[in-house]
Amino acid sequence: EAGVAQSPRYKIIEKRQSVAFWCNPISGHATLYWYQQILGQGPKLLIQFQNNGVVDDSQLPKDRFSAERLKGVDSTLKIQPAKLEDSAVYLCASSFKAGDSTGELFFGEGSRLTVL
Amino acid sequence: AQRVTQPEKLLSVFKGAPVELKCNYSYSGSPELFWYVQYSRQRLQLLLRHISRESIKGFTADLNKGETSFHLKKPFAQEEDSAMYYCALSGLGTYKYIFGTGTRLKVLA
Numbered sequence: 001e002a003g004v005a006q007s008p009r010y011k012i013i014e015k016r017q018s019v020a021f022w023c024n025p026i027s028g029h030a031t032l033y034w035y036q037q038i039l040g041q042g043p044k045l046l047i048q049f050q051n052n053g054v055v056d057d058s059q060l061p062k063d064r065f066s067a068e069r070l071k072g073v074d075s076t077l078k079i080q081p082a083k084l085e086d087s088a089v090y091l092c093a094s095s096f097k098a099g100d101s102t103g104e105l106f107f108g109e110g111s112r113l114t115v116l
Numbered sequence: 117a118q119r120v121t122q123p124e125k126l127l128s129v130f131k132g133a134p135v136e137l138k139c140n141y142s143y144s145g146s147p148e149l150f151w152y153v154q155y156s157r158q159r160l161q162l163l164l165r166h167i168s169r170e171s172i173k174g175f176t177a178d179l180n181k182g183e184t185s186f187h188l189k190k191p192f193a194q195e196e197d198s199a200m201y202y203c204a205l206s207g208l209g210t211y212k213y214i215f216g217t218g219t220r221l222k223v224l225a
Contacts, residue, residue: 003159004159031211033213035215040125040217041217041218042120042122042202042215042216042217042218043160043202043215044215045212045213045214048211048212050211055211055212056212091160093160095211096211103148103150103165103167103206103211104162104165105152105160105162105213106161107159107160107161108159109159110159
């Protein structure tokens with residue numbers, strides 16, 4: 001079974017530029033999460049999708065961050081315009097295949113963003 | 117407020133010594149607690165969850181609701197246990213996960 005795929009793995013941009021990250025979850029997983037992990041901190045939830053609907057986006061800075069999950073499969077996270085404090089690893093995770101109640105999150109390798 | 121606290125950023129132990137990684141939580145409802153691990157150059161992955169009450173790679177963790185703790189323990193540390201460990205909490209049925217800041221475990225030869 002293929003794992004959660006993310007791209008790009010690394011991105012360097014200047015402040016005020018825009019960037020987009022892509023995530024392809026494990027096949028059949030209904031729930032998809034985007035986490036932001038700043039160096040030295042734990043993952044912080046940005047947004048949670050159930051199929052193609054948003055369950056929780058309370059910690060997403062909506063003035064600059066946006067995310068979508070069209071057709072309930074792949075997802076894109078966009079930052080526009082980027083700030084220095086957005087430098088972090090953006091982790092995508094998926095979970096909850098029908099009939100699976102283990103609660104396990106499956107993570108991608110992450111996309112490391114550096115804003116100069 | 118929902119919170120997961122891991123007081124130690126770094127824990128160094130010698131091979132064969134016992135290990136205890138501390139995790140305390142704050143949650144008003146019924147929590148589910150997890151330990152996730154990230155080995156060098158690998159993705160974050162589940163180590164164990166309290167509901168399963170299982171031992172994985174020699175690690176165990178017991179949920180203590182009175183002390184609101186979920187400490188991770190292993191009686192004899194191995195060098196391959198060196199990794200970053202994150203404690204995580206989810207409200208039962210919410211599917212929303214909160215992570216602690218993590219503890220880096222270094223097992224010295």
